[in-house]
Amino acid sequence: MMSVKMTILYDNRCDNIHLQEGWGFSALVEYNESKILFDTGGDVEAFSSNIEKIQLSYKEVTHLLFSHWHWDHIAGSREIIKQLDKEAILCVPKRFPWLFLRKAGSHLKEIKVIRSFE
Secondary structure (H helix, E strand, O other): OOOEEEEEEEOOOOOOOOOOOOOOOEEEEEEOOEEEEEOOOOOHHHHHHHHHHOOOOHHHOOEEEOOOOOHHHHOOHHHHHHHOOOOOEEEEEOOOOHHHHHHHHOOOOEEEEEOOOO
């Protein structure tokens, strides 16, 4: 049986009163055994605080998925990638900066550059 759960981690209007709000977006999608971190918001301190509050370890994240290269969706991405398990998969759209991808590749085993999220 397929199991899907989505938790909004960071947004300018968060429903969870215990999480910090701010400009940008991030969500955790739990799909069967996968934990997919979708974007990282616009404030790395607030985002990291929210990660702690939901008791998620970066080592549990199986996929890090970025929607696009805007500051309010990628805050702290370089530091976060360093904390992920080496087996985590980074998924980015085609137009991500090559230098970012090269540095990420030194920490992660697999990077998928994709045209669309189908």
